Structure formats: structure tokens, C-alpha cells
Amino acid sequence: MTKLGLRDSVLTLTLIPTVIIGLLLGGYFTINRYIELDEILYQQGTTISEPLAIALEQPLQEKNKQLLNRLISYTHNKHSPTVKSIAIFDDNNQLIMTSNYHRSFDKLINQKAMQNLNTTQVQKSDELVTFFTPIFNHTSQDLKWEPTQLQSPLGTVILQLNKDQAVIGQQRALLISGIVIILSLVFAAILALRLSRMFMTPLNKLVLATDKLVEGKRNTGLTDTMIGEFELLREGLNTIAHTMVMQKDEMQKNIDQATSDYRETLEQYETQNIQLTMAKKEAQDANRVKSDFLAKMSHELRTPLNGVIGFTRQLYKTPLNKHQKDYLDTIELSANSLMTIISDILDFSKLEAGAMELESIQFQLRDAINEVMTLLAPSAHDKQLELSIYINQQVPDDLTGDPTRFKQILINLLSNAIKFTEKGSIKVDVSYRLLDEERASLLVSVTDTGVGIPMNKQDSLFTPFGQADSSITRKFGGTGLGLIITKHIVEAMNGRITLNSAPGNGTCFTFNSIFRLPNHVFTNDLPSKSLIGKRILYLEPHEHTHHAVLSLLTQWQTSVTACFNETSFLDAITNKEHKYDICLIGHMASVDDMQQLKSYVKSVRESTDYLYLMLNTVSHNMREAFIGSGADACLSKPLNHRKLCEVLAAPYRLDHPVHNIEQNEHQLLPLKVLVVDDNDANLKLLHTLLSEQIEVIETAHNGSQAYSLSKSHKYDVIFMDIQMPIMDGITACKLIQESSLNEDTPIIAVTAHALNSEKEQLLKDGFKGYLTKPIDEDMLKQIISDHSPQTPVNRDKTKNEVPQSPAPFESNRIDWALALQRAGGKNELALEMLNMLLSSIPETLSLLAKAIDDTSCKQVLSIVHKFHGACCYTGVPRLKSLAETIETSLKSECILESIEPELFELQDELESLLLDSKSAEKSEEDTL
Numbered sequence: 045m046t047k048l049g050l051r052d053s054v055l056t057l058t059l060i061p062t063v064i065i066g067l068l069l070g071g072y073f074t075i076n077r078y079i080e081l082d083e084i085l086y087q088q089g090t091t092i093s094e095p096l097a098i099a100l101e102q103p104l105q106e107k108n109k110q111l112l113n114r115l116i117s118y119t120h121n122k123h124s125p126t127v128k129s130i131a132i133f134d135d136n137n138q139l140i141m142t143s144n145y146h147r148s149f150d151k152l153i154n155q156k157a158m159q160n161l162n163t164t165q166v167q168k169s170d171e172l173v174t175f176f177t178p179i180f181n182h183t184s185q186d187l188k189w190e191p192t193q194l195q196s197p198l199g200t201v202i203l204q205l206n207k208d209q210a211v212i213g214q215q216r217a218l219l220i221s222g223i224v225i226i227l228s229l230v231f232a233a234i235l236a237l238r239l240s241r242m243f244m245t246p247l248n249k250l251v252l253a254t255d256k257l258v259e260g261k262r263n264t265g266l267t268d269t270m271i272g273e274f275e276l277l278r279e280g281l282n283t284i285a286h287t288m289v290m291q292k293d294e295m296q297k298n299i300d301q302a303t304s305d306y307r308e309t310l311e312q313y314e315t316q317n318i319q320l321t322m323a324k325k326e327a328q329d330a331n332r333v334k335s336d337f338l339a340k341m342s343h344e345l346r347t348p349l350n351g352v353i354g355f356t357r358q359l360y361k362t363p364l365n366k367h368q369k370d371y372l373d374t375i376e377l378s379a380n381s382l383m384t385i386i387s388d389i390l391d392f393s394k395l396e397a398g399a400m401e402l403e404s405i406q407f408q409l410r411d412a413i414n415e416v417m418t419l420l421a422p423s424a425h426d427k428q429l430e431l432s433i434y435i436n437q438q439v440p441d442d443l444t445g446d447p448t449r450f451k452q453i454l455i456n457l458l459s460n461a462i463k464f465t466e467k468g469s470i471k472v473d474v475s476y477r478l479l480d481e482e483r484a485s486l487l488v489s490v491t492d493t494g495v496g497i498p499m500n501k502q503d504s505l506f507t508p509f510g511q512a513d514s515s516i517t518r519k520f521g522g523t524g525l526g527l528i529i530t531k532h533i534v535e536a537m538n539g540r541i542t543l544n545s546a547p548g549n550g551t552c553f554t555f556n557s558i559f560r561l562p563n564h565v566f567t568n569d570l571p572s573k574s575l576i577g578k579r580i581l582y583l584e585p586h587e588h589t590h591h592a593v594l595s596l597l598t599q600w601q602t603s604v605t606a607c608f609n610e611t612s613f614l615d616a617i618t619n620k621e622h623k624y625d626i627c628l629i630g631h632m633a634s635v636d637d638m639q640q641l642k643s644y645v646k647s648v649r650e651s652t653d654y655l656y657l658m659l660n661t662v663s664h665n666m667r668e669a670f671i672g673s674g675a676d677a678c679l680s681k682p683l684n685h686r687k688l689c690e691v692l693a694a695p696y697r698l699d700h701p702v703h704n705i706e707q708n709e710h711q712l713l714p715l716k717v718l719v720v721d722d723n724d725a726n727l728k729l730l731h732t733l734l735s736e737q738i739e740v741i742e743t744a745h746n747g748s749q750a751y752s753l754s755k756s757h758k759y760d761v762i763f764m765d766i767q768m769p770i771m772d773g774i775t776a777c778k779l780i781q782e783s784s785l786n787e788d789t790p791i792i793a794v795t796a797h798a799l800n801s802e803k804e805q806l807l808k809d810g811f812k813g814y815l816t817k818p819i820d821e822d823m824l825k826q827i828i829s830d831h832s833p834q835t836p837v838n839r840d841k842t843k844n845e846v847p848q849s850p851a852p853f854e855s856n857r858i859d860w861a862l863a864l865q866r867a868g869g870k871n872e873l874a875l876e877m878l879n880m881l882l883s884s885i886p887e888t889l890s891l892l893a894k895a896i897d898d899t900s901c902k903q904v905l906s907i908v909h910k911f912h913g914a915c916c917y918t919g920v921p922r923l924k925s926l927a928e929t930i931e932t933s934l935k936s937e938c939i940l941e942s943i944e945p946e947l948f949e950l951q952d953e954l955e956s957l958l959l960d961s962k963s964a965e966k967s968e969e970d971t972l
Contacts, residue, residue: 054243058236059229066228070221077217081210085173090164092123093177093203100132100179104198109141116143116201128172128204132179135199161200175203246274253281257288345386353379357854357963401932402536403925405816406562407447409486410435413474414684416454421680423462425660430469431462431682434592437599439476440484443559448925449533450557454488456530457553461492468493468550471588483560485539491552497545505543530555570686572600574693579623581616581652583607583644584630589681593630593658596685613644617651626692627652630681631659638669645674654695658683713828716740716758720750720773721765721794725880725914726817729866730763730794732873733824747776754784761831762791763815766806767909777810790831794819802935817916819866852878853964857957863919874919881918884911885958889951896947901938904947905931920957926950 096119103111116130120143129144161178168174178197253264264285266278356376364372417433424431454472461470471491476484497505505527534541537557545551580602584590590608597604605624607613616622627648631641641657649655657670657678667678677691715738721727722745734741742757744750748771750764762780766773777791790812795802806814813827851860852875860874867874888911895903912927926946933943940947 054240055233055236058232058239062228062232063225066225070225074214074218074221078214081213081217085205085207085210086166088123088126089166089173089175089203089205092119092127093164093175093201096130096203097177097179097201100201101181101198104132104134104140104179105181112141116141120144126205126209128206130204131202133200133202135197137200140199161197171207173205173207175205177201177203246270246278250274250277250281253278253285257281257285345382349379349383349386353383355963401929402449403446403928404444404560405447406442406444408441409439409443409474410441410685412447412451413454413472414686416451416458417472417682418684420455420458420462421682423459424470425680427462427466428660429462429465429467430586430589430660431458432469432586432589432592433472433474433682434588434595435474436476437595439474439486440561442562443484443486444562445537445557445559448921449537453530453533453555453557454490456527457490457555460527461490461494461551461553464551465492465494469586469588479558481561483558485556485558487554487556489552489554491550493550496547496549497543497551498547502543502545570600570689571693571697572689574696575689576601577603578625578692578696579603579605580692581605581607581613581624581627581648583613583628584658585609586630589630589658593628593683593688596683596688597628600689614647617648622651624652625654627655628692629655629657631657638666641670642673645670649674654692656691712739713737714739715760715828716742718742718744718750718753718757718759718762720744720747720763720768720776722746722768723765723910723913725877725918726765726794726916729873729877730819732867732870733819733821737825737828747771747773747779750776751779751784754780754786754789756785758785759789761828762786762789763794764791764811765913766793766795767906774806774809781810792827792831817913819916853961855957855960855964857920857922857953857960859919859921861919862921866916866919877918881914881920882958882961884914885954889954892947892951896940899940901934901940904940905934905938908934908950923950923953923957926953 096115099115100112103109103115112132116132120127120130127143129142129146131142132140134140161176163178165176166173167176177200179199179201180197249266249270253266256264264281266282269275270278353376356372356379359372360369413433413435417431421431458470458472469492471489473489473491475487477487478484531541534555534557537559539555539557541553541555543551543553580597582594582597582604584593584606585608587608590606594604594606605616605622607616629641629644629648631644645655645657654676655674657667657675658681659667659670659678660681661667667680670678679688679691717734717738717740719727719730719734719741720743721730727743727745731741731743742753742759744753746768747764750762751771754762764773764777773793777793780786780789780791791810793806793811793814795806795814795816803814812831815823815827851858858878863874863878864871867877888907891907892904895907908927908930912924912931915924915927926949930943930946930950933946
């Protein structure tokens, strides 16, 4: 909005009221004059026509035209020029006489207004006003008074009056009103201008003086005396000018002094900067030496420590007395604690050096969380703690990110919660927020009922080697690196971690992480269809666990009768009208509560077909005891959603029509596929996985063989490894597409690990897609489905459960369940793949040591890449992670010094895995 100046404001405030008042008064008087002139005209017409009608009564009876003519002519002449014409009509509306014929005279004849006239009627037009007055007979003496005779006129006199005089009068009134308004405006404008000039002249002088002060001029030019308040302003400005002159002189002195001091300070800063630069360089050198020292010390410490742990496990297999077993428990606990400390220090060293990179692979969130809960549940059960997890139904299960680091965050937070909680519960809540079509923010909170943390100690928890209190450090131990590592990992996932705690009220850690939503979702459906409509009686006193399990049961569309306490549970049992398919009871598995829980089992046994218990224990003997007392199965808390669904649905799955259909659906696809890979293990695994889906499979060991085969055979899909001897995969792909029988055949790149830029380049080089090792069966099915549209693959088809065999030997470096999964559930294939990896370890260690000694970065990259491909299928996640980290780092920057800690750690892990396998072989030989 534009602001008005003082001059404009004076003019506006003076002229606007004048205009408004003038228009109102002028309009009022003009309208009154209009109305008054019209009324005068109507009154004049009535005054003429009605007396004339009375005068014309007798001549009209006597039919004296001479007298009629004289009367109307006299009347016309007397009131001329107002009268236009006067006409007399008889009682039949026939014209008798008129005083003036004119062009509008015909409008008087046969007028409707002349019919049934009793009084004078007026008719208006643009130029004329016409009066119709009836002529009655009032002279008869013998006539009785009869109103009906009075209503029969002798005739009608019509009078036409011109409106010219009235219009001229109205226009004159409007003109005078306009002149008065204009004169008023002119007068008001003159007054406003003189008033504004009275204010603006001194005000302009004051503004000019202010501008001079702003410019720094000493003379304001305000010497003449002003009127009223302007004189006060003039004196004030002169005083300010005098004060500014004095302050400017003082300020100039201070500036000169400050400039001199600043020059001296600047010289000191330059000297300090040189010293700081030298100190920074020394600190960087010291940090590099520290990192090298940590890596080498880790290598030196882990080797004998692995021997201690390995031979401790061997001693467990020998006959031991009670004291010896206690000593071995202490040795193993101490060794594992030391290994954890070393791993924390290495992780912290990587974080400081910025060498920790995150994976970007597809994983299932609920399975990852269940792995962590299963790992830490025994520790919580030993302290009789309720460990529960609630995952919102809306949280997507398929995500793309780094599951290993995500699980590390959960392990750190839950381990701390278990460590510092003596009684009560530990709750994990998972929710999410959709950021856009490709990303989701996962929100996780871990709440315990432990000792709590004072406010003044909370900030120190996220600093290296920080602890909440020295007494807690002595009581609980720990390196103090877990939370700082967790904080860095969360921030690397574009998230933030916070805590809310008070002494004695427990602690709540909350963090969020950003994950990408995968383009393709491959679901391994639970058998929840078998549970639809099943009646379940559910008892769980713990509120958080109660709602978590109830959410799952509701999601599976069961009919649940939920009970929080013993009273409602017993009421549900005693109601004989209700029969339940399943009864699910959650309870603390303490010795004191065993009898009560057994009584529950006995009471509910007759009211349900199947009875399952949820217990805070992993004790096999205790679970067997409850099964012996009448329970069908015992599940350990926190509940794994997959195991819970499978256990509840097990009695109904064979009867469900879906499963019978699925058993007959499996058939081989009529396709011909070529698989190219130089690694025998990878080639064998791909061939095995494809053999369950494809009719014809051919193999080649390098790009040259693949090119030769493509000249004489037509394939539906080609799976091509990238790094191969003789001819690499990229060259083979281009040659096949240029000149062969398979120019239009989709070629799929199979690589152990590739950067995003490399994957984009593969697509530009002609590949239609890529598979990342380890190859997932669902991903393989999807690739075949996408590039062979004639045989679509059903994504919703559930996998047949394969009985899991035990691991060939015990080792922390082998995840046998993962190995079986990578092998498509084939025990023999998984064992063969592991043996092939073990047999290649000595050669890999030898080649790797030689390449490191020769400082051949490319040779190290080639060895690690080949080994990474072999790790993808053998269930060794730690080795795979290390190989992937080294390969990624060398691809981005081929400098061996930057990945020395990882190389040492890889060598340690390989030697440890080899030692575990040899220890297992030796144990078997001793047993035999």
C-alpha cells in the first residue's frame, strides 16, 4: 500500500469531505427541484382541466359549438405555451372540437383512459402530459340523486401540456448545483494548498537539514525562526548537528587507535596461523600413525585371540569338572568381550578416517529385527526382563539399505538397555513416514525401565569413550564407543538419534533412518490365509507385548478374544458356549509362576483345539516340561512373526486349498539359457538355481566361449559375468549383439559388487539388466519374467519349506541359514559351495600376501573381486562385507594404504575360518 505524504494528506483530507458534502447537498436539492417542477406541472393541468370541464357542461348540452370553441380557445391562449392542445369528445368518444391539431394529436383519439372516467386521469410521455377530465351534467333540477347517473359523463375534455418548461427548470437547477459544487471545490483546494504550503515550507527545510546531517555536513542552514512546533524541531536539529561534530572528532581518534591495535593483532594472528598449520600437519601425521597402529595391533591381537576362543571351544568338548567348566566360561566370556572391544575400536577408527561405507541392498525389515531380538533374547531372559517389539502394520517390510549396520544400531541400543535394566521391560517400537515415492523414513524407539541417565551426563554419552558415570563404568564395563558409533551410523543413514531419560525412570533412545523403497517387491508370503476366521483365545498381561501380538493376529484376520488378566481369561474359559480353535498364552517363565501357568494349561485344554505358550526363556528343558503338561508348543519371546504364523497355521495348512494347488503348479519353463562365469562355484550355483526353472541350460567359462556358442545357438536369456579371463563380459556382450544369432537376446550382467556409476555404464554398454551377487531366487525369477514375457512368473507363490540341516562345524564366521538360503535350500549344494570356498582360502591368502608385498593395487582388486564372488553364496556375511568394502574403496581410489586395516582384517578372518574348519576336522577324527 502506497503511503501519502503530508501535502497529499492535507489535500486529501480537505477536498474529499468538501466533494462528499457538495455532492450530497447538490443532489438533494436537485432531486427536490425535479419533484417540485413535476408536481407544479400536474397541479397546473388539474387546475385548468377541471374548471374547464365545468364550464363546458352547458354548451355541450346545448350543442353550442361557438361557445365551446371560444372557451377552449380562450383557455389555450391564456396558458400558452404550456398548453399544447385542448380537445372535447362526446360520450361516444368522438371528437367534437379541438384548439390545435398537431402531429401527436391522433394519440388522443380512442384512448383507453377515456373509458369509464369518473375523475381526472393523467397520462405521461417523454414530451407531453395529458389530462383526461370527464364532463358531468350538474344542471338538472328534477333529477333525483342517483350516483349511477353521476357516473355517466356527457363527454371528455382532454388537455395536453408541454414538459419543456419543467425540463428547462430542472436543467437550470442541475446547472446551478454543479456550479456551486465546483466553486466549493475550488475554494477548498485554494485553502488546502495554502495550508499545505504553510506546513511544507518549514518541513522541507528540516528534511534538507536532516539530509545534510546524514551526509556528514556540519552546517544545517536552519537560521530563520519558524512558527510553532517547527521552531522546536529546528533547535533540536541544530543541537544534534553540534553533538555529531564533537562525536565525529572523538570517533576519528578512536578509529586511529583501533587501526593501530588491529595491525599489531593481525601480525600476531599470522604468526599463530603458521604455528597452527604446522600443528595440524603434525596431528594428521599422528592420526595416520594411530590408524596404522590400530589396524596392525588389531591384526596382532585377533590372531592369538582367535586361537584362544577356538581352543576354548575344543576344551568344551572334552570331559570337564564343574570348576574347569566355570574357568572356561570365564575365559570365553573374557575373550569375547576383548573381541568386542577390538571390533568397536576398529569401527571407531574407520569412522574417524571416513572409511565406513554403507551397503545398498534389498532386505526384509522384520526378519532383520527378528535376528537381533533372537540374538539378545537370552541375555534379557537371564535377567527376567520382558523384551517386546511392536512394528506398525503400515511399515513396509521390503527396504533397500544396509541391514548389517541397521542391526548393529539395534544391537548397541538393546545391549545397553539390557545391561542397565535390572527389572521391568524393554520395548522396541517401529513406525515410519513416507517421504516420497522412492524413500521412507523409519522411526525406531528403544525404551527400558533401567537406572536412567542424569541430564548433565546425557551429552557425554555421544562422545568417544563417554560414560554416564564412573561408578556405572566400574559396575557394567564397556568401551564407551557403542553410542558414538551408533550416532555416526545413524547420521550416515541421513537420520538423527536422541534420548529422553531421568534417573530411576528408565531411558528411551529414538532414531530415524532413511531407506529407499525397492522397485520390485518379492514377497515370501506367510501361511496367514490358513488362519482367516480362526477363533483365538489370547492372554498376555504385559501391555506392550499384548498389543504387539494382537496387532499381528488382527492383521491375519483372525477372530481374537483378548485378555489382559487372569480374571477375564478364566471368564472366557468358563463360558461353555465358546469353543476356540487356538489358545495363545503369554507368561513369565519363572520357577515361581510355573504352577500357575500349568494350571492355565490344564484349565483351557478342553476349550481349545490347540494350545501354545509364549515364554521368556530359551531353556529347552522348561519348554519340554510345559509341552509335557499339555501345551502343543512353546515359543520364546520376543515372538518372531514368521515363526508364530507358521506354528499357528501348521495344523490347518494341509487342509487349505491354496497349498494343494501350489504343490502342482511347479513346472519347468520352455526356455534355453546360457550362463557365463569363470568361477566354478558361481557357475555351479547359477546352473543349480536355473535348473529348477529352465528346461535347457548351457555354460561357458569366459566371454570367448560364450561368443562362439552364440554364433551357432539361439538363446532366450544370457547371464554374463563381467570380469573373466581371455575375454571379459562387456566385450563379449558387444560382439554377441553385433554379429551372432543372439543380437536381440537380453544379456544380463552378473556381478559380485558394482558402484552405481558402474551399473549405469553396464546398461549403456548393452546389458538389459544386472544381477548382484549373492543371487536371490526371487530376483532370478523376476529377471526371467521381465525378459521372457511368454512365461510370466508368479510373485506371490510361496516357497516350499526345506528342512534345515545343521552347520558342518561351529564358527562365528558362518551363517548356515544364510548359506542354505543362497543355495536355494539345498543342503548338499550349500555344503559343496562352502567346501569349495575353504579349499580356495590358502591360495587366496598366498596371492593376496604377494600382491600386498608388491603393492600391486590392481592385482589386489582382481583377487578380492574374485573372492567376493565366491563369498556371495557360502553364508559368510562378515567376509563378504569386508571384500565388498575393499573392492568399493579400490574402485573409487586405488590406494592400498587407505584400506590396510580392512586387508589385515580380511586376512585374519580367512585364517580364523580355516582354523575353525581344521579344528572341526580334528575333533571328528578324535571322536572316531
